[in-house]
Amino acid sequence: MTQTLKGRRIAVVLFNLGGPDDQASVKPFLFNLFNDPAIIGLPGVLRTPLAKLISSRRETSAQANYALMGGGSPLLPGTRRQAEALEAELNARLAGDEVQVFIAMRYWRPFTEETAVEVAAFGPDEVVLLPLYPQFSTTTTESSLKIWNETYAGSGVSRAVCCYPSATGWVEAQAQAIGSKLDEAGEGPVRVLFSAHGIPEKLVSGKGDPYQEQVETTVAAVVAAIERDRGPIDHALCYQSRVGPMKWLGPSTPEAIAQAGADGVGVVITPIAFVSEHIETLVELDIEYGELAHEKGVSLYLRAPAVGIAPPFIDALADAAVGALGRTGVAPFGQGCKADWKACPYRKGKHAA
Numbered sequence: 387m388t389q390t391l392k393g394r395r396i397a398v399v400l401f402n403l404g405g406p407d408d409q410a411s412v413k414p415f416l417f418n419l420f421n422d423p424a425i426i427g428l429p430g431v432l433r434t435p436l437a438k439l440i441s442s443r444r445e446t447s448a449q450a451n452y453a454l455m456g457g458g459s460p461l462l463p464g465t466r467r468q469a470e471a472l473e474a475e476l477n478a479r480l481a482g483d484e485v486q487v488f489i490a491m492r493y494w495r496p497f498t499e500e501t502a503v504e505v506a507a508f509g510p511d512e513v514v515l516l517p518l519y520p521q522f523s524t525t526t527t528e529s530s531l532k533i534w535n536e537t538y539a540g541s542g543v544s545r546a547v548c549c550y551p552s553a554t555g556w557v558e559a560q561a562q563a564i565g566s567k568l569d570e571a572g573e574g575p576v577r578v579l580f581s582a583h584g585i586p587e588k589l590v591s592g593k594g595d596p597y598q599e600q601v602e603t604t605v606a607a608v609v610a611a612i613e614r615d616r617g618p619i620d621h622a623l624c625y626q627s628r629v630g631p632m633k634w635l636g637p638s639t640p641e642a643i644a645q646a647g648a649d650g651v652g653v654v655i656t657p658i659a660f661v662s663e664h665i666e667t668l669v670e671l672d673i674e675y676g677e678l679a680h681e682k683g684v685s686l687y688l689r690a691p692a693v694g695i696a697p698p699f700i701d702a703l704a705d706a707a708v709g710a711l712g713r714t715g716v717a718p719f720g721q722g723c724k725a726d727w728k729a730c731p732y733r734k735g736k737h738a739a
């Protein structure tokens with residue numbers, strides 16, 4: 387049902403991971419990440435000392451990687467650009483209402499807890515919780531929404547967007563970015579590698595985390611959009627950024643790059659679970675895996691940019707926010723969906739809105 391009531395104050399909260407803004411904040415950022423029970427599922431008495439240990443051990447190498455991007459993460463500036471574009475789009479679509487878009491980061495500033503206070507001060511009639519993760523994972527979306535639900539004490543009816551793995555604008559933005567790189571690649575044999583951030587396999591098999599299934603949904607939709615325009619493409623899904631000793635989802639992106647070398651095909655690689663540029667794209671995909679591709683004899687290695695503020699993607703976010711505002715009779719997170727997200731009516735093909 388479409389809302390017709392005008393003059394509402396609408397807060398849209400964008401959730402993302404956050405990243406250190408300078409070299410000094412690398413260690414506390416890593417501590418916050420590894421101290422999250424959604425990342426390390428141990429009781430606090432064990433998790434907190436472990437998080438201290440891991441963040442100390444990783445500090446120097448992580449600082450060196452952030453130094454390659456000027457010292458800190460570009461995630462917040464990129465997210466601010468997305469927030470501005472979305473706010474303009476939503477205020478145009480919902481003329482008569484006042485829409486303000488906020489940013490809530492999980493592990494660094496602006497912290498979700500701080501944003502919850504800011505949103506309360508805005509005094510919204512409606513709150514839309516919109517993760518900048520197209521695919522739901524317990525490690526990302528659920529972790530962010532949990533903190534939000536525990537800390538937000540302001541006004542308004544809150545509705546969460548669970549995920550949007552096959553939303554039209556998201557898929558089109560991906561297909562366009564990859565299509566441009568395929569044009570650049572020219573005539574030789576090329577494989578499109580869809581690289582998603584990995585998670586431990588145990589989260590999928592044990593906890594039923596829907597992330598892998600939703601990443602596969604995105605890949606299938608993007609491949610269909612590309613093939614609609616250009617005919618069949620060679621493609622593979624792989625997972626990057628493994629951390630720690632556990633078995634993660636595979637094949638890993640380094641394995642997929644080595645395979646491309648062995649098969650004698652060039653590579654167009656695209657981040658399929660990130661919507662902006664940050665350490666995982668600018669350092670891991672561009673520098674580390676670029677060097678690996680060279681070592682493995684991959685003759686062509688091109689990387690498609692993250693969708694950022696590509697108009698179809700901003701449209702997809704706006705569609706999701708407007709869809710959530712008009713939602714009645716569907717349990718938002720914090721009620722039915724959070725308690726039992728496997729039963730979420732917005733899972734699978736129904737996430738487009």
Ligand SMILES: C=CC1=C(C)c2cc3[nH]c(cc4nc(cc5[nH]c(cc1n2)c(C)c5CCC(=O)O)C(CCC(=O)O)=C4C)c(C)c3C=C
Nearest residue numbers: 403404405406425448459461523525583585629659664665
């Ligand atoms: C789809 C998005 C993401 C998932 C799923 C995810 C899971 C996950 N991540 C780690 C450990 C690290 N992630 C790090 C950086 C990082 N991760 C994401 C997104 C997802 N993570 C983003 C957007 C970023 C970039 C932040 C930035 O500063 O630019 C890092 C820090 C960087 C590094 O040292 O490599 C770690 C560590 C785990 C363990 C995990 C699932 C269990």
Ligand SMILES: [Fe+2]
Nearest residue numbers: 548723730732
């Ligand atoms: Fe859901």
Ligand SMILES: [Fe+2]
Nearest residue numbers: 403583627666
């Ligand atoms: Fe991560």
